[in-house]
Structures are given as C-alpha cells and as structure tokens.
Amino acid sequence: MATPAEVAQFRTVQRDLVTLALAALARWWAGLDLRSAAEARSAVPAMVAFTGGLTRMYGESAALAAADWYEELRSQAGVRGRFRARMADPAPREQVEAVTRWAAGPLFTERPDPAPVLRNLSGGVQRLVLQPARETVADSVEADPADARWARVPSGAKTCAFCRLLASRGAVYHSEESAGGLARSYHGLCDCVPTPVWPGEEEPYDVDALLEEYTEARAKAGGNPKAILAQMRADLGIN
Numbered sequence: 001m002a003t004p005a006e007v008a009q010f011r012t013v014q015r016d017l018v019t020l021a022l023a024a025l026a027r028w029w030a031g032l033d034l035r036s037a038a039e040a041r042s043a044v045p046a047m048v049a050f051t052g053g054l055t056r057m058y059g060e061s062a063a064l065a066a067a068d069w070y071e072e073l074r075s076q077a078g079v080r081g082r083f084r085a086r087m088a089d090p091a092p093r094e095q096v097e098a099v100t101r102w103a104a105g106p107l108f109t110e111r112p113d114p115a116p117v118l119r120n121l122s123g124g125v126q127r128l129v130l131q132p133a134r135e136t137v138a139d140s141v142e143a144d145p146a147d148a149r150w151a152r153v154p155s156g157a158k159t160c161a162f163c164r165l166l167a168s169r170g171a172v173y174h175s176e177e178s179a180g181g182l183a184r185s186y187h188g189l190c191d192c193v194p195t196p197v198w199p200g201e202e203e204p205y206d207v208d209a210l211l212e213e214y215t216e217a218r219a220k221a222g223g224n225p226k227a228i229l230a231q232m233r234a235d236l237g238i239n
C-alpha cells in the first residue's frame with residue numbers, strides 16, 4: 001500500500017518539476033516586451049509555443065516518474081503477474097493552445113493587463129505539466145489486469161470542496177466513465193495525487209473523515225451537488 005509518506009514523496013517530485021517549469025516561464029516572461037497592448041497581443045503565438053515546449057518537456061518527466069511510482073507500488077502490493085505502467089502523452093497541442101489563449105484573455109480587454117496573464121498561465125502550466133502523470137496513473141489502473149482502482153488523495157495545506165468530495169469516495173475510480181473523465185478534472189493549483197490502490201489495500205488517507213464531512217453537508221443542503229459543495233465551502237471555510 002502507498003503510505004502517506006510515499007504519496008508525499010511522489011508529490012514532492014511532481015512539485016519540483018512544476019517549480020522548474022514555472023521558473024523557466026517566469027524568466028521567459030520577464031524578457032517579453034509588453035509595454036503596449038499591440039505588442040502584448042502579438043506575443044500570444046510565442047506564448048503558445050513556449051508553453052507547449054515547457055509542458056511537453058516537464059510533462060514527460062512527470063509521466064515517467066508516475067510510471068515508475070506505479071510499478072514500484074504495484075510490486076510492493078504483491079500483485080501477481082508482470083505489468084508495465086502506461087505512460088501518458090504530454091498535453092496535446094490544441095489543449096495547450098486553448099489554455100494559453102484563455103490565460104491571455106486579460107490582454108484583449110479595453111485596458112490590457114499582463115499581470116493576471118502570468119498568474120493564469122502559471123496555473124495552466126502547473127495543471128498541464130501534472131496532467132500526463134495523473135493520466136499515467138488513471139490509464140495504468142485501467143489497463144492493469146489486477147483490478148486496481150485509484151483514489152484522489154488530498155495533499156497540501158488546503159484542499160478545495162470539489163477535490164474533498166471526490167476524495168471522500170475513496171479508491172473507486174477505474175474507467176474513464178466511472179471517474180467521469182476525472183483524470184483531467186484538476187484545477188490549476190490542485191495538489192491532489194491520484195494514487196493506485198489494489199484489492200485488499202486501504203487508501204493512504206482518512207476517507208471516513210471526508211465522507212462524514214460530505215454527509216453532513218448533504219444533510220443540510222439536500223441532493224444538489226452544487227448546493228452540497230457550497231455548503232462544504234461555508235462549513236469548512238475553503239474554496
């Protein structure tokens with residue numbers, strides 16, 4: 001079973017890759033000429049190209065680390081039979097382009113403002129660098145003949161209501177359908193780690209406590225998922 005320490009260690013490896021990517025982004029950003037709105041806007045294609053290179057390079061490393069991690073945990077779990085983890089591809093070009101163009105939105109307003117663009121872009125780069133690692137775990141679980149599941153393990157100081165809700169279900173995520181395409185549903189600054197769990201193993205975090213939180217919010221708010229999330233945000237003082 002993945003211990004909380006092993007999840008934290010993997011998380012550190014992933015966070016370090018994000019840190020390197022964001023430092024490269026900030027350095028490159030500092031060299032851009034954004035003095036006029038026209039210059040800022042004409043820099044968007046270069047932003048797309050740079051973000052693409054960055055998320056490809058660091059995304060590949062993230063996926064490789066996730067594949068190693070998966071195989072290590074699997075061998076620890078004592079699962080029979082050989083299996084190679086499925087390494088996911090870096091974020092596709094169209095997705096990188098869509099995220100970058102969204103991030104650059106504040107350059108296209110009446111008073112163009114570059115500051116939020118770097119913030120948006122940093123969140124997007126973090127998500128896209130981690131995406132191939134998260135997909136590597138989800139795809140490997142899917143392909144693993146040993147009936148693996150994955151759990152969304154919260155990490156970091158604060159975990160948002162949406163992630164807590166998904167984490168409260170424990171290690172139930174298997175196919176894309178059962179997870180509702182959740183292998184990609186992470187917000188920019190999300191720290192959660194999809195973690196494989198094999199039959200007979202327990203999740204490396206307190207699922208019951210999160211389920212209790214969810215059940216309490218549901219009792220107050222009713223069955224509507226949006227209302228439940230709002231209730232959790234109000235009760236727990238989180239996003």
Ligand SMILES: [Zn+2]
Pocket residue numbers: 159160163190191192
């Ligand atoms: Zn999260």
